[in-house]
Amino acid sequence: MRVGVPKEIKNHEYRVGLTPAAVRELTARGHEVFVETKAGDAIDLTDELYMKAGAKILPAAAEVFDVADMIVKVKEPQAVEIAMLKKGQTLFTYLHLAPDPDQTKGLIASGAVCIAYETVTDPHGGLPLLAPMSEVAGRMSIQAGAHCLERAQGGRGLLLGGVPGVSAAKVVVLGGGVVGTNAARMAMGLEAHVIVLDVSLKRLKELDEQFGSQLHTLYSTMDTIESEIVTADLVVGGVLLPGAEAPKLITEKMVREMKKGSVIVDVAIDQGGCAETSHPTTHADPTYMVHDVVHYCVANMPGAVARTSTFALNNATLPFTLALANMGADAAMKADAHLRAGLNVYKGALTYKAVADAQHLPFESAEKVLGL
Numbered sequence: 001m002r003v004g005v006p007k008e009i010k011n012h013e014y015r016v017g018l019t020p021a022a023v024r025e026l027t028a029r030g031h032e033v034f035v036e037t038k039a040g041d042a043i044d045l046t047d048e049l050y051m052k053a054g055a056k057i058l059p060a061a062a063e064v065f066d067v068a069d070m071i072v073k074v075k076e077p078q079a080v081e082i083a084m085l086k087k088g089q090t091l092f093t094y095l096h097l098a099p100d101p102d103q104t105k106g107l108i109a110s111g112a113v114c115i116a117y118e119t120v121t122d123p124h125g126g127l128p129l130l131a132p133m134s135e136v137a138g139r140m141s142i143q144a145g146a147h148c149l150e151r152a153q154g155g156r157g158l159l160l161g162g163v164p165g166v167s168a169a170k171v172v173v174l175g176g177g178v179v180g181t182n183a184a185r186m187a188m189g190l191e192a193h194v195i196v197l198d199v200s201l202k203r204l205k206e207l208d209e210q211f212g213s214q215l216h217t218l219y220s221t222m223d224t225i226e227s228e229i230v231t232a233d234l235v236v237g238g239v240l241l242p243g244a245e246a247p248k249l250i251t252e253k254m255v256r257e258m259k260k261g262s263v264i265v266d267v268a269i270d271q272g273g274c275a276e277t278s279h280p281t282t283h284a285d286p287t288y289m290v291h292d293v294v295h296y297c298v299a300n301m302p303g304a305v306a307r308t309s310t311f312a313l314n315n316a317t318l319p320f321t322l323a324l325a326n327m328g329a330d331a332a333m334k335a336d337a338h339l340r341a342g343l344n345v346y347k348g349a350l351t352y353k354a355v356a357d358a359q360h361l362p363f364e365s366a367e368k369v370l371g372l
């Protein structure tokens with residue numbers, strides 16, 4: 001198969017779809033890999049390293065899209081990239097379609113086969129291709145939140161862990177999944193006072209067993225969310241209903257009642273955000289204020305630590321990339337229900353139920369379009 005890797009073009013996005021090591025795994029199996037020049041330059045993955053792994057370097061994204069049977073990316077395709085997709089071409093990347101009707105329309109019109117990293121599943125009920133970036137974003141959320149709490153950034157002027165004789169900050173984490181667990185772990189490491197809310201009792205029990213008395217867990221209801229949010233210094237939004245728009249758990253009224261200079265890091269922003277006051281921001285301009293509360297809503301947080309993130313992402317995507325290249329997309333998805341769960345758009349049909357529901361569009365199952 002001919003596999004194409006364009007340079008990412010989203011604001012301050014320095015990750016790359018394939019590492020040189022992943023390219024080598026593909027070329028060793030007889031596949032051809034085409035990488036846009038300087039795709040990895042910013043993180044020291046040079047054209048020379050890609051060439052050494054067997055890739056051919058092309059001068060522009062248009063040529064990569066033109067030659068490839070499958071495009072492997074990181075972020076959702078931007079409008080100019082959607083315009084370059086070809087009928088029947090496979091696109092393997094993050095999509096986050098539920099809150100993004102324009103992208104959904106564009107991908108349907110392209111006739112391409114679009115497989116979203118974030119909805120591929122595993123046998124344990126996890127999302128293996130979202131997990132590595134959620135680990136990164138969860139850990140980063142505390143770094144970002146700590147910075148936002150500094151007075152010069154609009155924050156309350158608080159040090160997360162306090163010092164002897166002065167209270168630690170209160171960190172409230174909504175959702176105890178991968179983002180939430182990693183955020184809680186970092187916040188506890190900095191000696192903050194940490195509370196995690198989730199609707200999964202099983203998850204709360206696991207967290208309680210893992211972290212003991214250092215972590216406080218609460219069942220998530222409107223009541224508990226409201227009472228915790230208004231006394232929080234830092235709130236991390238890490239909830240997810242897979243593939244669907246994030247539930248708006250933090251209302252504007254709650255934000256108005258939050259303390260002046262408190263901070264919301266809404267990691268769930270890529271699925272629309274879990275606060276009514278959230279809207280996507282970029283690394284170039286990551287924060288804004290609403291009712292004196294600092295909002296950090298960067299939709300590609302792991303892009304800031306792109307080298308770590310590129311390797312972590314490839315560790316998870318490689319077996320699926322190889323299956324798609326070795327078998328072809330249709331056969332690979334027919335053979336593996338977990339990869340098939342990643343199929344969001346197939347040759348003009350929308351094949352992910354939560355996206356169809358969010359946008360009131362017709363839905364066809366992945367099984368039906370693949371003839372299973």
Ligand SMILES: NC(=O)C1=CN([C@@H]2O[C@H](COP(=O)(O)OP(=O)(O)OC[C@H]3O[C@@H](n4cnc5c(N)ncnc54)[C@H](O)[C@@H]3O)[C@@H](O)[C@H]2O)C=CC1
Pocket residue numbers: 118127130131133134135137174175176177178179180197198199200203220238239240241246247249266267268269270271298299300301302
């Ligand atoms: N902004 C960014 O750069 C990034 C954003 N993300 C996003 O972060 C979000 C979380 O991802 P993961 O942690 O991997 O998901 P996950 O599936 O591991 O965890 C989500 C948790 O939310 C819980 N939840 C659902 N409804 C809830 C409610 N009403 N109250 C409290 N908890 C609730 C679930 O029970 C689950 O434990 C996703 O939207 C993901 O796309 C992930 C990586 C990077």
Ligand SMILES: CC(=O)C(=O)O
Pocket residue numbers: 075094118130133134270299300301302303
């Ligand atoms: C998951 C995601 O949106 C990201 O890593 O950018």
Ligand SMILES: [Mg+2]
Pocket residue numbers: 255256257258259260291292293
């Ligand atoms: Mg206020």
